[in-house]
Amino acid sequence: MTSAPETLRAPLVVEFPFTRSLGPVQSAFLTGLRERVPLGVRTEAGRILVPPVEYDPETAAELRELVEVGATGTVTTWAWNPEPRPGQPLDTPFAWVLVRLDGADTALLHALDAPGPDAVRTGMRVRIRWAAERHGAITDIACFEPSQDGTAGAGEAGDAGAPRTHDGVFDAPVTGIVAPARLDYTYSPGRAQTAYLQALTEQRTVGERCPSCAKVYVPPRGACPTCGVATTDRVEVGPRGTVTTYCIVNIKAKNLDIEVPYVYAHIALDGAGLALHGRIGGIPYDQVRMGLRVEPVWTEGGRYPDHYRPSGEPDADYDTYKELL
Ligand SMILES: [Zn+2]
Structure with a gap:
């Protein structure tokens, strides 16, 4: 133990x-x-x-x-x-x-x-x-x-x-x-997100599966909001995933060194029951599409993927991600 x-x-x-x-x-x-x-x-x-x-x-x-x-x-x-x-x-x-x-x-x-x-x-x-x-x-x-x-x-x-x-x-x-x-907090992400953050330091993504409905939450919150039960079954997802939906950002954010326009997307990592957010790079912004298969790109010392880029696989069928929009 x-x-x-x-x-x-x-x-x-x-x-x-x-x-x-x-x-x-x-x-x-x-x-x-x-x-x-x-x-x-x-x-x-x-x-x-x-x-x-x-x-x-x-x-x-x-x-x-x-x-x-x-x-x-x-x-x-x-x-x-x-x-x-x-x-x-x-x-x-x-x-x-x-x-x-x-x-x-x-x-x-x-x-x-x-x-x-x-x-x-x-x-x-x-x-x-x-x-x-x-x-x-x-x-x-x-x-x-x-x-x-x-x-x-x-x-x-x-x-x-x-x-x-x-x-x-x-x-x-x-x-x-x-x-x-000014608001001063001591923030604790809790048990589930601590595991998620620690896995990210090894460039892995872990979620938690609901024992009742089997949905895999990424990032995990420790409980399934639908079933109201604790999620304890830890599962690794990704690293690849599918763009389920996206938007093109045309407004430059303060303190953010990214040229506009760029694409910000919902990405369903393989095995995850819901999509997380990420920037899409390595492809012209007007060629990003629903179903695009992507993989994470890490930068030196990064605590999470800098962005996702096309993996080169064929686009995913709509039926495989239509529940994850
Ligand atoms: Zn559930």
């Missing part, structure tokens, strides 16, 4: 800058933060929404009436964050809080600087700690901090029962923001 090979794990980062323009309401809100003026928007029913939105969540009416609310507020709920991650508002443990600013009817999500979870409670009074340098972003609020004022409604906005209307006009308004998005 041999022990099961260890499942692969690797870091996976998905990262992109999200650029968005701001409408009049978000522009006023973020420019207001830069000027240390917290703004909300009044709905048709008279509720004050902070953070503000452009359209009434109940009636869908356009909302434009801005009001100034307090820089102090009340925690409505919270969760302790014991291990801050890079890019979060504070680099020491803190609480994520929803804060209803004085004068507002809804709550804003932000961080609360507190020594520990014992120092945080729903209903506690907090105030904005402004960032030293402000540029018109939610991070202009560095975080919230506990406030000793004790009474709801005693914010800097004055009488919180009647928030002051604000014209939302500032010099040099912020009209757009770039919000960096």
Whole structure:
């Protein structure tokens, strides 16, 4: 008996800058933060929404009436964050809080600087700690901090029962923001795909057969989605296969060093119960066809076939792959 090979794990980062323009309401809100003026928007029913939105969540009416609310507020709920991650508002443990600013009817999500979870409670009074340098972003609020004022409604906005209307006009308004998005994973492909990836390092392709319907999945996912049972019977497929369908790519992809036009195809490897994707090379793009027999081409150090090229065999009969389209 041999022990099961260890499942692969690797870091996976998905990262992109999200650029968005701001409408009049978000522009006023973020420019207001830069000027240390917290703004909300009044709905048709008279509720004050902070953070503000452009359209009434109940009636869908356009909302434009801005009001100034307090820089102090009340925690409505919270969760302790014991291990801050890079890019979060504070680099020491803190609480994520929803804060209803004085004068507002809804709550804003932000961080609360507190020594520990014992120092945080729903209903506690907090105030904005402004960032030293402000540029018109939610991070202009560095975080919230506990406030000793004790009474709801005693914010800097004055009488919180009647928030002051604000014209939302500032010099040099912020009209757009770039919000960096980053997702950090430790990715594990699982038992079945680990075996698939390890076989690829030997330039072999393995799938798994469903014990119920006998379909061979390539790449294997560990289970048959049709029968709902685990696939355990490992089978080697290919290396040759049949083009079942294809498309001609005419748009050059960024960071991809392939001249257009080229052909990207569904290829049913011999013995596989479904087709996988691959680029077709070694043949003019306008001569690629359904039924074309192909074989993989590996490049030095490649972790998967660079592309597939014609194997020189006669085309496959349609009946042999019509179930694999
Ligand atoms: Zn099955």
